[in-house]
Amino acid sequence: MSTPKPVTKPHYLRIRDFILDGIRNRSFAPGARIPPEVELARQFGVSRMTVNKAVRDLAEAGVLLRYAGDGTYVAERKAESPLLDVNNIAEEIASRGHGYRADVGFVREEAASEEVALRLGLAVGAPVYHSLIVHYEDDCAIQIEDRYVSPQWAPDYLAQQFERETPNAYLMRTCPLSDVEHTVEAILPDADSQRLLGLAASEPCLRVLRRTWSGKHLVSFARLLHPGNRYKLRSQTRVRK
The missing domain is CATH 1.10.10.10 (Winged helix-like DNA-binding domain superfamily/Winged helix DNA-binding domain)
Incomplete structure (x- = not known):
């Protein structure tokens, strides 16, 4: 044979x-x-x-x-995030085999502006928790997370070490997500965003406005800003026959 x-x-x-x-x-x-x-x-x-x-x-x-x-x-491969899901960005980056780090600008209590009060269903001037964090993938800034949280539903928010655990991970652990609302738009970054993301004024960004609920409680409102040349949002819907 x-x-x-x-x-x-x-x-x-x-x-x-x-x-x-x-x-x-x-x-x-x-x-x-x-x-x-x-x-x-x-x-x-x-x-x-x-x-x-x-x-x-x-x-x-x-x-x-x-x-x-x-x-x-x-080709430069863009980071990708599912649009209709609320995922932990640190886990997303790790799943791509890349390094993650966070630069925490501030975590503080302040009075709700008219927009934030409307978004969170609070009175104007009511206390809210506000955090500003830049998320990095392999030392490249891919998201500015500008988040407001209702103190009533996340009273320990200010005490967290967000270099170690993202706000998303903390809120999912303490206020399990039940509902989410997204709005996505293309914008040009302002001067502060250009500096934080290392962009030119002419480079467009994707901005996601996100509100999240835990049960009947409106917990968080976040503005998530992504460089358009480094990031894309993906949506997949199954059509029922």
């Missing part, structure tokens, strides 16, 4: 896997240029047409970006 011949992977798949492995181990970092097709053809001992097929497939999948007369680059 003859021994079956080993299955040989097509050359273009070998080249594709080589590029993907380089991206995974960060030999080819986001924004980096990959070796020219002529060099890859010489390295793998194949025709340039074979290399072109592998590169073209990865470009069509959004993994690579090709620029005529310049070269081929690793």
Whole structure:
């Protein structure tokens, strides 16, 4: 009985896997240029047409970006968050295999402005807890969280160490979420937001206005600001037949 011949992977798949492995181990970092097709053809001992097929497939999948007369680059992958869910941003970032940290601007009590009072169902001037936190993914700012919380439903909010636990995680633990309301809009950042996110005035942002309830209690109102060039929001709905 003859021994079956080993299955040989097509050359273009070998080249594709080589590029993907380089991206995974960060030999080819986001924004980096990959070796020219002529060099890859010489390295793998194949025709340039074979290399072109592998590169073209990865470009069509959004993994690579090709620029005529310049070269081929690793696409910058945007952080992604499900729009209709309320997830812990620290866990989201960890799930992507990246490092997370938070820069807490302040956590304080103040009088509710007219807008905040309306959003939280309070009287104007009523005490509210206010926190401002910038969330980072691998030292890149991807969200400003500007949150107001009703003291009645989260009385220990001011005592929390939000460098260690996000407000979302704390509120989910102490005031389990039952309902959420989202509004999403594209805006240009103000001067403070530009500074915190490291953006130019002309770079657009996605702003999510979010209110959350625990049972019948309106607990929190948050403004979440994301750089449009680093972040995207995803929504998936199942249509019942």
